[in-house]
Amino acid sequence: MYLPPGFNTITPYFFVDRAEAFVRFLIDGLGGAETCRTMRPNGVIQNVQVQIGNSTVMVSQATARYPAMSAAFYLYVADADAAMQRALDHGAILEMPVADMPYGDRQGGVKDAHGNIWWISQRIVEEPYRP
Known part of the structure; x- marks a missing residue:
């Protein structure tokens, strides 16, 4: 089984409102580093990957289909x-x-x-x- 560098078998994926602000907290508040970013055509975050220590978490702007949790x-x-x-x-x-x-x-x-x-x-x- 291949895992990309920085990923573990389980990787948390956050669906949040105000995804940009959440990414800032992961970086500034928890010491993470952004490693990848994909935006939707409407300019909101589709997926941001942030490495914190030896783990990566993913963040997406919440939608009607995937509400904030x-x-x-x-x-x-x-x-x-x-x-x-x-x-x-x-x-x-x-x-x-x-x-x-x-x-x-x-x-x-x-x-x-x-x-x-x-x-x-x-x-x-x-x-x-x-x-």
């Missing part, structure tokens, strides 16, 4: 405190302050302007999760 995501970062502040500085709303969790992550949560929840996590132990 939100979800929750677990985002691993090198520094949870800095990443949380960056997201807040770019319009995210605090869901949960960053704190050390009993399962070995330093984690906090934010909600973006499109209703998605991002659990921003830094692994603070070098071991797998345990039941």
Whole structure:
């Protein structure tokens, strides 16, 4: 099975209103980098690919056929405190302050302007999760 560079077996695909603003949040608020863009004839985003860390996410302007929907995501970062502040500085709303969790992550949560929840996590132990 061939996967394009930057993609994983599962790749989140966002259908959002105000797709351009969402792409800006992924880049400015979460540290992503735009890697590909396709526009519809009417000038709105058909597909934008943004790489965040070693993963790619895709974004499309919502339509009647594919309406806007939100979800929750677990985002691993090198520094949870800095990443949380960056997201807040770019319009995210605090869901949960960053704190050390009993399962070995330093984690906090934010909600973006499109209703998605991002659990921003830094692994603070070098071991797998345990039941």
